[in-house]
Amino acid sequence: xxxxxxxxxxxxxxSLLSANFGELRRDIEMLNESEADFLHVDVMxxxxxxxxxxxxxxxxxxxxxxxxxxDVHLMAVDPGRYVTDFADAGADILTVHTExxxxxxxxxxxxxDRGMRAGVALNPATPVILLEDVLQLCDLVLIMSVNPGxxxxxxxxxxxxxxxxxxxxxxxxNPDCMIEVDGGVNTRNAAVxxxxxxxxxxxxxxxxxxxxxxxxxxxxxx
Ligand code: DX5
Ligand code: ZN
Numbered sequence: 001x002x003x004x005x006x007x008x009x010x011x012x013x014x015s016l017l018s019a020n021f022g023e024l025r026r027d028i029e030m031l032n033e034s035e036a037d038f039l040h041v042d043v044m045x046x047x048x049x050x051x052x053x054x055x056x057x058x059x060x061x062x063x064x065x066x067x068x069x070x071d072v073h074l075m076a077v078d079p080g081r082y083v084t085d086f087a088d089a090g091a092d093i094l095t096v097h098t099e100x101x102x103x104x105x106x107x108x109x110x111x112x113d114r115g116m117r118a119g120v121a122l123n124p125a126t127p128v129i130l131l132e133d134v135l136q137l138c139d140l141v142l143i144m145s146v147n148p149g150x151x152x153x154x155x156x157x158x159x160x161x162x163x164x165x166x167x168x169x170x171x172x173x174n175p176d177c178m179i180e181v182d183g184g185v186n187t188r189n190a191a192v193x194x195x196x197x198x199x200x201x202x203x204x205x206x207x208x209x210x211x212x213x214x215x216x217x218x219x220x221x222x
Contacts, residue, residue: 006178010194010221013038013071013180014213015204016062017053018151024058027208028065034214035221038071038093040182040202043086045076048100049149056082056089063090071140071200073121073182075148076100080107087114095119095142095180098130108137119180123148124156128166135173140200141166146183152205155184160196167197190220 014036019027031039041059046052063070069092076082079096080103086094094116101107104120111118119140120131124147131141143162146153159181170177180200181193190201203220210216 006176007197007199009037009199011037011178011200012217012220013040013200013202014207014217015040015042015151015182015202017042018204018208020208021054024062025065028062030213031217032065032067034217036068036217038069038200039066040204041070041072041091042204043072043074043076044149047077048097049075051149056085059086059089059091069093071095071119071180071202073119073142073202075121078102080110083107083110083114087111087116091116093117093119093140095121095140097121097123097148098134099123099126104134105137108134112137121148121182122162124158128162128169131166131169132173135169135177138174138177140178140180141170142180142182142202143198144183145181145185148183152209153184155186155189159193163193163196163198185220187216187219191222 044051044053071093072091073095094111108118117139121142123144145159178199181198182202185201185203186206207213
């Protein structure tokens with residue numbers, strides 16, 4: 001997952017939130033055969049975000065069939081409560097929201113102590129400066145480019161300003177940390193986002209609503 005030139009790798013993490021839940025295994029197998037680098041797994045608690053998606057039992061099922069690392073995006077209040085559960089469920093990366101954590105430093109340490117990569121997510125209204133004192137603990141920073149809760153929303157253009165602010169901070173504090181952009185990513189903005197400093201792009205609707213998801217994943221990486 002990590003290598004010297006990680007920042008030129010153009011990674012894609014398709015979001016299973018847009019998969020067909022009745023045919024989850026089929027969709028996971030399609031992603032196994034695709035050029036996807038990670039599987040993005042959106043866990044929503046109905047409190048931090050208005051929507052409820054799925055929890056640990058489903059993640060465990062996804063893990064059983066996935067041949068790529070699970071990139072678990074936990075949209076839950078007080079996510080420190082669930083670190084052990086998601087480690088047991090098979091998360092490889094566990095990303096928590098800074099807005100949801102009173103003691104973010106402690107939660108990031110707990111994630112790493114359980115052998116997972118630690119990620120921090122920022123809502124569109126949360127400035128990147130809040131990462132100044134935790135970036136050294138992060139394997140990944142997730143910039144939300146829509147307000148979290150739903151797939152298929154419109155990309156927020158201010159994301160480019162956030163990438164511009166985050167990039168030098170990342171290079172200075174933790175050059176190995178990956179930057180992920182999540183929400184409204186498609187084949188039209190992917191190349192611009194990689195150029196702007198994204199290392200990983202999450203794509204739900206763009207992949208699963210397309211006629212040929214594997215080809216779309218390939219195009220996102222071009
Ligand atoms: C939104 C989720 C996203 C979502 C992205 O709260 O965090 O991962 O699945 O979906 P698209 O790519 O459709 O905007
Ligand atoms: Zn997500």
